[in-house]
Amino acid sequence: MNKTKSVPMMISLPKEVRDKLRIMAAEQNMKNPDQVTSGATIAKNFILEGIDRDEHMKMALSPDDAIDNTLANNNREEDTM
Numbered sequence: 001m002n003k004t005k006s007v008p009m010m011i012s013l014p015k016e017v018r019d020k021l022r023i024m025a026a027e028q029n030m031k032n033p034d035q036v037t038s039g040a041t042i043a044k045n046f047i048l049e050g051i052d053r054d055e056h057m058k059m060a061l062s063p064d065d066a067i068d069n070t071l072a073n074n075n076r077e078e079d080t081m
Contacts, residue, residue: 013043 013021021039028037 011043 018039021042024042025037025039028035028042
């Protein structure tokens with residue numbers, strides 16, 4: 001997946017999830033104050049990891065179809081740049 005160009009996307013989460021993301025960010029900031037992170041950054045990383053995991057799972061289950069889909073997605077990304 002191409003991660004070089006980021007675009008904003010607004011999502012709505014339950015308050016409890018938002019609070020958990022904020023706590024996770026605060027814990028990371030306490031461990032490493034030189035690298036500040038936010039709940040939004042943690043959520044973004046979860047989303048990207050989930051998509052990568054999903055794509056890898058699809059490739060493992062159906063290698064031919066996954067390769068075709070990956071090529072099609074790459075072509076679409078190139079067209080939008």
